[in-house]
Amino acid sequence: MSNQRPISCGLDFCAAPNLSNCLLTANASKYEFICAPLVHPLFKREFICGRAKNRAGPFTRPDIVLCSSDWNTLIIGKLSPHIKVDSKSPSLRKNSEEALKQELALASHLGLTGVTFKLTKGIKENANLSRIICDTVSSICSLQIWVQIPMENPIKQASSYREEDCEGIVENPWEWWNGFRIVCDYNKKVCVALIVSHDLPDQEEIDRWLGEPVRCLIFPTTLFITNKKGYPVLSKAHQTLVKKFARLEVQFILTGQNRYQSITYYHNYLEYLWKNCASDGPIERYARGYEDYLQSPLQPLMDNLESQTYEVFEKDPVKYTQYQTAIYQAISMIAATPEDKNRKLVIMVVGAGRGPLVRASLNAAEKANQPVKVYAVEKNPNAVLTLQALEKDLWEGKVTVVSCDMREWNSPENADIVVSELLGSFGDNELSPECLDGILRFLKPDGVCIPSSYTSYIAPVQSSKLYNEVRQHGEKDKHSLAHFETSYVVHLQNKYDIAKPQPLFTFRHPNYAPFTDNSRYETRVFKVRQNSILHGFSGYFDTILFNNTVLSIKPSTRSPGMFSWFPIFFPIREPIQLKAGDEIVVHFWRQCNSKNVWYEWCISKPFPGPIHNPGGRSYTIGL
Numbered sequence: 271m272s273n274q275r276p277i278s279c280g281l282d283f284c285a286a287p288n289l290s291n292c293l294l295t296a297n298a299s300k301y302e303f304i305c306a307p308l309v310h311p312l313f314k315r316e317f318i319c320g321r322a323k324n325r326a327g328p329f330t331r332p333d334i335v336l337c338s339s340d341w342n343t344l345i346i347g348k349l350s351p352h353i354k355v356d357s358k359s360p361s362l363r364k365n366s367e368e369a370l371k372q373e374l375a376l377a378s379h380l381g382l383t384g385v386t387f388k389l390t391k392g393i394k395e396n397a398n399l400s401r402i403i404c405d406t407v408s409s410i411c412s413l414q415i416w417v418q419i420p421m422e423n424p425i426k427q428a429s430s431y432r433e434e435d436c437e438g439i440v441e442n443p444w445e446w447w448n449g450f451r452i453v454c455d456y457n458k459k460v461c462v463a464l465i466v467s468h469d470l471p472d473q474e475e476i477d478r479w480l481g482e483p484v485r486c487l488i489f490p491t492t493l494f495i496t497n498k499k500g501y502p503v504l505s506k507a508h509q510t511l512v513k514k515f516a517r518l519e520v521q522f523i524l525t526g527q528n529r530y531q532s533i534t535y536y537h538n539y540l541e542y543l544w545k546n547c548a549s550d551g552p553i554e555r556y557a558r559g560y561e562d563y564l565q566s567p568l569q570p571l572m573d574n575l576e577s578q579t580y581e582v583f584e585k586d587p588v589k590y591t592q593y594q595t596a597i598y599q600a601i602s603m604i605a606a607t608p609e610d611k612n613r614k615l616v617i618m619v620v621g622a623g624r625g626p627l628v629r630a631s632l633n634a635a636e637k638a639n640q641p642v643k644v645y646a647v648e649k650n651p652n653a654v655l656t657l658q659a660l661e662k663d664l665w666e667g668k669v670t671v672v673s674c675d676m677r678e679w680n681s682p683e684n685a686d687i688v689v690s691e692l693l694g695s696f697g698d699n700e701l702s703p704e705c706l707d708g709i710l711r712f713l714k715p716d717g718v719c720i721p722s723s724y725t726s727y728i729a730p731v732q733s734s735k736l737y738n739e740v741r742q743h744g745e746k747d748k749h750s751l752a753h754f755e756t757s758y759v760v761h762l763q764n765k766y767d768i769a770k771p772q773p774l775f776t777f778r779h780p781n782y783a784p785f786t787d788n789s790r791y792e793t794r795v796f797k798v799r800q801n802s803i804l805h806g807f808s809g810y811f812d813t814i815l816f817n818n819t820v821l822s823i824k825p826s827t828r829s830p831g832m833f834s835w836f837p838i839f840f841p842i843r844e845p846i847q848l849k850a851g852d853e854i855v856v857h858f859w860r861q862c863n864s865k866n867v868w869y870e871w872c873i874s875k876p877f878p879g880p881i882h883n884p885g886g887r888s889y890t891i892g893l
Contacts, residue, residue, distance in 0.1 A: 277544040282525035317368040349387040384414035393449025400453035416463040461485040481732035481766025491526035513547040572892035588832035596815035598634035622646035677708035695838040697811030719779035724813035733765035755888035769796035790860040809838035866890035
């Protein structure tokens, strides 16, 4: 199967005396854009003092050598490598500041998509550079900054490197990037151009980059090896790397000397990898366009779902098959007793929607050769119209449609089986516990609930993308921190899992506890594997429908092909810097009153933080 968009691959030029010829060369070789210096290296400027200070004439080519659309779409500008704005020499620093500002202003004037430069040191040596870039992206609307970061520190890559000689000195390049973007206040226009190395870092380090705004991968031509047919290919490890980053829809840049008959060969090979590295299954088709897009969780008790929402969920190829299996197992178990074998079993489908669980119940009963009577209970009057039409045309008296909130219904008889699909992305966040507790009085003492239990899970996550999305999500009529105190349903892509998910809240049905209390409070401790940044917590759930029939969106046990639920995301107000070996201690509450349910959360370690959403001030789930 193929990726969703064509490959975007650029060709890097160390110098471009004739920009039009460079573009012709790239285009003839199938490359979509080029990287070229904004200023010829011979035209180094001196603003403070020096022989070039009073040099007459332009410092670079005029804008009219290309049309505006070519500048906008085909060129990534390279900043001059001689710029040293953090130099200890006052004259060199001042001169570099002026040169950098001049080149950034030129890039903005030309309408370039972005400019790029190499970062070679940590924030202590780049504070002034970070300040100037931050000022630029804060004032210029469209210009992106592609910060080139090596995957491995060049010192570590050098053949003379010995770990015992440099222990504690060789800083991971991710630390360079992390310090730089923090000073730039996580501006979304500052992104990463990751320089791929010969020797790749360990898997955990690579995965950490998946939580960063990686715009492109830079491949030196020296990385490619020649296959039996004489064409350039990448090693298995580098192919796996491309597949990992393809889901972020990165671009590629080829740099270095051509070592084959045609430089097109590199593009052809990268295009081949690109087309074959992303599956096009049910989840991918359903989630297309929703990657890392924040959505408000559904509130089916407060709001009636639209027809389109029902239609999408009914197409899930896994969910209703599993439900039908669970219902069949429950019917078979109950019918195994002699007194129940020939009588009609009563099945209540509560929250019936447009009837998929009613169909699953009838199919299961037919398979078990067991007579049943089905009640389809639904509060949405518009969905009830569909149920009534199906009752009349297809279900032939086997189904009784009830237009009512399940919690207010007075059933004429008790149920053998209660079936519902009230689960949200966090299990209980669509108030399944409250709804099912409300109809417990109609379940026979030995009756069955489907689902019989469900558990939520949380995991600490790093994602600059999600942090910026939440930061821009504020609403004028809400609390100033409301966007950071709200949970979001989101198809997670651009993220790094700092630790594996742990179970949080579990609910079981039927709940015969003498005192019903669906509030919860739990504390979880996560061990940090490597230096990272905490931006929030991803949430998942799994459910036991009946016996061994399960559904799950937890990554390690996810039901293959199921797309009815995206994960949930709980943000935190301020990113937290984490060190390898740190412990994250997080506290989660599920709070309830007569009108609402809401979550509160806070962190007590490695640094104590404020309670998010106290008293449900920013977000509640209405009963």
